Amino acid sequence: MIYDGKDNDIISQYVTFTKVYDEQVKLYGRTREAVTNTINICKDRDVLKEYLSSREKEVVDMMMTLFDEEQVMRAYVESEKKEAAEEAAQPEEEAAQPEAEAAVSEALADGVLNVGTNAEFPPFEYVDDNGEPDGFDIALIKAIGEKLGVEVVVENMEFDSLVAAIGSKIDVAIAGMTVTDERKASVDFSDAYYDAVQYVIVPEGSDIASAADLSGKAIGVQMGTTGDFIASDDVEGAEVSRYNKGVDAVNDLINGRVDCVIIDKNPALVFESTFEGQVKALPGEQFEFGTEEYAIAIPKGDGALLSQVNKALEEIKADGTFDELVKQYIEN
Ligand code: ARG
Numbered sequence: 001m002i003y004d005g006k007d008n009d010i011i012s013q014y015v016t017f018t019k020v021y022d023e024q025v026k027l028y029g030r031t032r033e034a035v036t037n038t039i040n041i042c043k044d045r046d047v048l049k050e051y052l053s054s055r056e057k058e059v060v061d062m063m064m065t066l067f068d069e070e071q072v073m074r075a076y077v078e079s080e081k082k083e084a085a086e087e088a089a090q091p092e093e094e095a096a097q098p099e100a101e102a103a104v105s106e107a108l109a110d111g112v113l114n115v116g117t118n119a120e121f122p123p124f125e126y127v128d129d130n131g132e133p134d135g136f137d138i139a140l141i142k143a144i145g146e147k148l149g150v151e152v153v154v155e156n157m158e159f160d161s162l163v164a165a166i167g168s169k170i171d172v173a174i175a176g177m178t179v180t181d182e183r184k185a186s187v188d189f190s191d192a193y194y195d196a197v198q199y200v201i202v203p204e205g206s207d208i209a210s211a212a213d214l215s216g217k218a219i220g221v222q223m224g225t226t227g228d229f230i231a232s233d234d235v236e237g238a239e240v241s242r243y244n245k246g247v248d249a250v251n252d253l254i255n256g257r258v259d260c261v262i263i264d265k266n267p268a269l270v271f272e273s274t275f276e277g278q279v280k281a282l283p284g285e286q287f288e289f290g291t292e293e294y295a296i297a298i299p300k301g302d303g304a305l306l307s308q309v310n311k312a313l314e315e316i317k318a319d320g321t322f323d324e325l326v327k328q329y330i331e332n
Helices: 009-028 032-043 045-054 056-064 069-089 136-148 159-165 226-234 246-254 265-274 303-318 321-330
Strands: 112-117 125-127 151-156 187-189 194-203 218-222 239-243 260-264 279-282 291-294 297-299
Touching (some): 009 032, 112 136, 112 159, 136 151, 136 321, 194 246, 218 226, 218 246, 226 239, 226 260, 239 246, 246 260, 246 265, 265 279, 297 303
Parallel strands (some): 112 151, 218 239, 218 260
Antiparallel strands (some): 187 297, 194 260, 194 279, 194 291
């Protein structure tokens, strides 16, 4: 029987939520990231449905022990453990088969590469005059799609929802996304295609100039970004304001609601020129921020897609397309 979404909605969601949270806690500890990811995953109806359709019996069983959170949690952990043990006990039939050369990912079987982005991050992605996502990343993924012989469909979503949507709502994400160990727990990354570093945007005349100056400051960031993680985890006593869009953080900076904004170098430079005379973008090196690398996020374990994307990326670099795009979008 397949879960039809009609009954037990609340209890099902509760059970799912608990399970997802449990997994996220394993990955991130009891942090804001675990909570945010859980909320995002559970918000995604497709993920929820898919999960429930395979778990209806458990959901029903779970109802017996309902209202006792600990029992529900424990039951889940047990069932997960059992499943893992069963899986481990099964002979690996698939692995025994010789791997076909240049395997094609199932994600591309429909001839479409569904790409998630957050078009609030110029020059890598922004909404153009026709209301369509454009920018370096968009052009790059379209070039990759061309190499792979598939149509590229770009979906603009919140940055903070991208990782959780990979493999369900979208096939891959390209969003100036930094490779991090935390994200690697949920997704795989292509070869890196761009080096980055966080910058600090300050109002003209601000005396913020070093890492020590950031302590205790009101810092604006885009939610769920590496700038957010730096402000939240590394800056002592920071009062962090999280925005859906980087530009909203910059607007609040101009309005005096935050003291600075931590955001990636290239968007920082774009905002500096958009709001010329009002704000300054300070290099992250001044604040001892480490370098970051952007890569395309791919469903965990889809080795075929990973090598297809990497191969396309390599070709695009070799034939000069990549440098053209850098010139057109980033260095212009
Ligand atoms: N590089 C940063 C990160 O991975 C920020 C990326 C934000 N990208 C965007 N399209 N809004 O967290």
